[in-house]
Amino acid sequence: MNQWHAEVTYEVKDLDDEQLQKLMIVTPGFATISHDNDTGLLRLNLMVEAGTVRKAVEASLRTASDATRQVLDKALTPTGVRVLSIAEQRAEIENPIGQDLVGYIEIADLLGVSRQRARQLAEENQQFPSPVARLAMGPVFTRSSVTAFQGRWERKSGRPKKGGGPSRGSTSPRQRSESRLLRNIERDEASLK
The missing domain is CATH 3.30.70.100 (Alpha-Beta Plaits)
Known part of the structure; x- marks a missing residue:
């Protein structure tokens, strides 16, 4: 045996x-x-x-x-x-086989977005892969799982259309903050083009 x-x-x-x-x-x-x-x-x-x-x-x-x-x-x-x-x-x-791990900076480079947008995708997008570990510097992901996400990610460019949404008085401070963040990200992305 x-x-x-x-x-x-x-x-x-x-x-x-x-x-x-x-x-x-x-x-x-x-x-x-x-x-x-x-x-x-x-x-x-x-x-x-x-x-x-x-x-x-x-x-x-x-x-x-x-x-x-x-x-x-x-x-x-x-x-x-x-x-x-x-x-x-x-x-x-x-002789462990090393994994190709990435953090927010590498994810931003892979996806062509800012580091902040990479973090937002990781935290809010249901299709984003789970981290393989959480370190003091933040979560880490396998490069292959982020690349797979990139292949199925429906990237939307431009700002959301005005009108039809809630008026400023009915939005929460968090929603307004998130909206400002998105506008800044989009502005940064546009300036890189």
Whole structure:
């Protein structure tokens, strides 16, 4: 029998710290569990013993399923499974493949907008990808996810048409501030052309 490192992923919203702690307790052996409430991604990393990679996949799915069913009282459908031999895992840890990460400045360059507009898109556009990490300098994204967003982004140029909208008296200070910000961004973009 060989030892294998396995990662099983699920999509599950709203897990609390108590449930995560229980998952670590009920998962046999040394396991690490992580959950991102924003994306709903639950990762169970565990070790299994099996004679072949196929049996390692089956064992890791069975172990993860038993643990999630025991803690959450329902069966979850896995969204992914990844199994590596111990040698492959060690090589991956010792020689990690770097991700091409970008922040707001690089996103602004990629999309051809100001840094402020890049931040606004990241915070307000539902189609913008989720960050892979949040650092002191701000969130970071993979370049490939931002490039994919760029391909499906419906860019609108120019100012919104006047009239038909609420009068100044009925807009909130925040709406007026956002409107000023957008006008400044558009002016900056126009001056670059």
